[in-house]
Amino acid sequence: MNIKPEARKIDVDFSDARIDWIPNDPELAQFWNAVSIGLPLLEGYLIRALAKAKKMLPEGSDALYADCELFCQQEANHSKTHMKYNDMVRATGFYPEMDKYTDRLKADYERFDKNYGLRHAMLYAEGFETAGPIFASYFLVQANKRLKDQDVDLITLSLWRWHLSEEFEHRSCAFNVVEALYGTYWGRLGGIIKATSHLIGFAVPLSEYMLKEDIKAGRVNAGFKGFVRKFKSYSGMFFFIGPRILRAFSPWYNPKNLKEPKGCEAVLTIASETLNLNTMAARARETV
Numbered sequence: 679m680n681i682k683p684e685a686r687k688i689d690v691d692f693s694d695a696r697i698d699w700i701p702n703d704p705e706l707a708q709f710w711n712a713v714s715i716g717l718p719l720l721e722g723y724l725i726r727a728l729a730k731a732k733k734m735l736p737e738g739s740d741a742l743y744a745d746c747e748l749f750c751q752q753e754a755n756h757s758k759t760h761m762k763y764n765d766m767v768r769a770t771g772f773y774p775e776m777d778k779y780t781d782r783l784k785a786d787y788e789r790f791d792k793n794y795g796l797r798h799a800m801l802y803a804e805g806f807e808t809a810g811p812i813f814a815s816y817f818l819v820q821a822n823k824r825l826k827d828q829d830v831d832l833i834t835l836s837l838w839r840w841h842l843s844e845e846f847e848h849r850s851c852a853f854n855v856v857e858a859l860y861g862t863y864w865g866r867l868g869g870i871i872k873a874t875s876h877l878i879g880f881a882v883p884l885s886e887y888m889l890k891e892d893i894k895a896g897r898v899n900a901g902f903k904g905f906v907r908k909f910k911s912y913s914g915m916f917f918f919i920g921p922r923i924l925r926a927f928s929p930w931y932n933p934k935n936l937k938e939p940k941g942c943e944a945v946l947t948i949a950s951e952t953l954n955l956n957t958m959a960a961r962a963r964e965t966v
């Protein structure tokens with residue numbers, strides 16, 4: 679990438695954003711909404727891990743130390759922006775039991791903090807960060823298709839495009855820290871399995887709950903059409919993400935060698951220029 683990595687503090691007004699931001703694919707939108715709802719807790723755990731780990735790096739790791747600082751700032755910005763989105767979802771009152779799901783996730787991270795040490799947190803962080811650039815590739819490809827769909831809500835779409843492009847940008851940080859501190863192949867594999875299954879174990883039940891409420895209230899038409907839509911979105915994600923996760927199991931895997939997702943640099947350039955999600959949304963079609 680030709681753009682200098684930086685922490686972009688993004689302003690946003692979500693009052694015009696929509697929960698059903700992909701009207702043709704409500705199941706997919708709710709899956710990503712559920713991920714958004716869990717992200718501030720998840721990213722909080724990663725920030726705590728990297729903030730501790732950077733102090734334990736061997737001497738002469740100044741560049742990696744700076745990467746850790748950038749990582750923590752970027753993740754903090756992601757969390758803050760997702761919290762605003764999540765507040766908008768919560769304020770609709772459509773999903774009264776949503777906090778039950780986040781309370782369980784919060785308890786998980788509290789348990790991790792209490793019972794496991796930094797090594798666990800760093801392997802988890804590395805595992806999650808392995809999925810990050812894959813989600814970025816998936817999302818930027820899908821997002822560019824969605825941009826042709828006139829009904830899609832560009833504010834929410836831009837939230838994900840900016841966030842996941844930064845995930846691609848800082849993809850090597852957790853990997854390099856784990857290499858410097860632990861250098862463990864099997865631990866890395868364990869971290870990928872733990873982090874991805876933990877995230878799916880949170881996001882799928884919550885998105886199912888949200889969809890159930892939508893169907894009950896008549897906001898989403900279920901039935902056979904809904905079943906086909908969900909099957910298509912979930913299998914599309916699975917067949918895109920699954921093989922790429924498996925590829926990361928290779929002992930020669932290094933995130934720095936990953937191919938930059940199409941549109942990533944353009945999204946980050948506009949993010950740096952505007953620092954505003956609403957303006958990014960207005961300019962989203964420039965990046966297709």
Ligand SMILES: [Fe+2]
Nearest residue numbers: 721753756845
């Ligand atoms: Fe993030």
Ligand SMILES: [Fe+2]
Nearest residue numbers: 753807810845
């Ligand atoms: Fe990240």
